[in-house]
Amino acid sequence: MDSRAILERLIAFDTVSSNPNRALMDWVQTYLAQAGIEAVLIPDASGGKANLYATVGPKDRGGVMLSGHTDVVPVEGQDWTVPPFKLTAKDGRLYGRGTTDMKGFCAAAIAALVAASKRDLKTPLHLALSYDEEIGCMGVRSLVAMLKDAPVRPALCIVGEPTNMAVATGHKGKTALRATCQGREGHSALAPLALNALHLAADFIGVIRAEQASIAASGRRDGDYDVPYTTVHAGVMRGGVQVNIVPNQAVIDFEIRALAEDDPNEIIARLRDAAEAIVAPLRAEFPEAAIRIERLWDYPGLGTPSNAEVVNFVKGLTGANGTIKVAFGTEGGLFSQHLGIPTVICGPGSMAQGHKPDEFVSEEQMARCEAMLQALVDRLEAGI
Structure with a gap:
């Protein structure tokens, strides 16, 4: 099979992160076995999901590792004009959920391995x-282990997330957090009591906004990003039952997207101190008053030096002159920081098409990816 035929098979598996991916991985393992390649599956506790590793x-x-994720984001609530889980070719584009993020690269990588x-490498x-990359780079951790x-x-890793085949050296890390605010309930007629x-x-939201303003004004900056500094953002706020009850609990889910050079723990420490400053004066009257911050999950940023061997190597494969950094997170930071594997991001398509209805990758981008991987195999045969 060529890359396009493999992509057609991969798209047909509905591997939205809430669903199992085992059927897809079993198919890949069987396909590789037919070519004489042994692939190891690393299942999760349920057995319904798995990572795959082959050499x-x-x-x-x-050697060189090609890395991709097989889960995709949901299609519910999106206005698709083509079937999302069937590959549709039209006007030089290949449509389907995951074509660009990132089954297009996975298909090309499978074909390259065969x-x-x-x-004679x-x-x-x-x-x-x-x-489970789409829900915080969770699944790959057993493969990292x-x-x-x-x-x-x-020795080197290429993560094939969509970069329009540019060589990306970095992305921000992400830390997802939850602040649980504990008060005391009461009748709204006696709200001040x-x-x-x-x-x-609301007071803690103000703390988050003040922290963000401080970072934007005087924090570390990296002009390679559209937003050149670390960001702190509140995304969800929940609390209350009905208007005549003073709520005794509220929850805020928020995140930190940190430059690879910034330590999110320092930001979390400042937020904890500011949260304590809010509730400490209240405890004489309300001993239960608290704002508790818990870490939900995280993944590290990627900050590969632009002159690193892996950067020059992949630039040589693609013919690129420069490098970029990407706004979205990848598994690359885990490979780099936890395993010490020098890593870049380079894959077909643009994230501008990802997570949207009528997601597509262009045939031109797939051809460029295939050419890069062909050049890679040639180098590996020569013994880089």
Whole structure:
């Protein structure tokens, strides 16, 4: 099969993150086995989802890892004009959920691995496919743990998220948090005698906004990003039952998207101190008053130096002159920070098409990706 035929099969699997991806991974494992390639599945506790890892070539040296995720975002509530889980080719574009984010790259990487299996590689090629990337890079962590214990790790990694085939060296990390504001309930006719948790939450929102303003004014900056500084953003606020009850609890879900050079723990510490300053004066009358901040999940940023070996190597494969950084997060930060694998992001399509109805990747972008991977296999045969 060529990349397009493989992509057609991958798109047909509804691997929205809330669904199992095992059927897709079983198909990939079987397809690779038919080419004589052994692929290891790393299932989750339920067995319904799995990561996949496969190697072609000598196993006693590092080589290059191609990394992609197999889950996609939902299509509900979106106005699609083509079937989202059936590949549709039209006017030089390949439509379907996940074509650009990021089954297009996965298909090309699978095809490249099969092609590489027919060559006498001096340096190995690895394929890493994951699940649950779209909900915080959660699934890949068991694959990271496996590689951490492996006798030999890949020497370089290409994460094929959509960059229009530009070589991206960085993205911000993300930390998802929850602030639970505890007050005291009461009848709204006696509201001043109670402690309104929504009011505490509003005060904490003010703290978040003040922290963001401070970072924007005097924090570290990186002009390669559209927003050149670390951001702090509140996305969800919940509390209250009905208007005649003073609510005793409110919850705020918020996030930090930090430059790779910034430490989100320092920001969290400042927010905790500011939250304590809000409730401390209230405890004489309301001992239960609290704003508790908990960390839900996170993934690290990526900050590969522009002159790193992996950057020059992939630029040589694509013919690129410069580099970019991307606004969205990837699994690349985990490979870089947890495993020490130098990593770049380079894949077909644009995230401007991702997560939208009628998602597509252009045939031109797929051809450029295939050419990059062909050049990679040639280099691995020559023994880079």
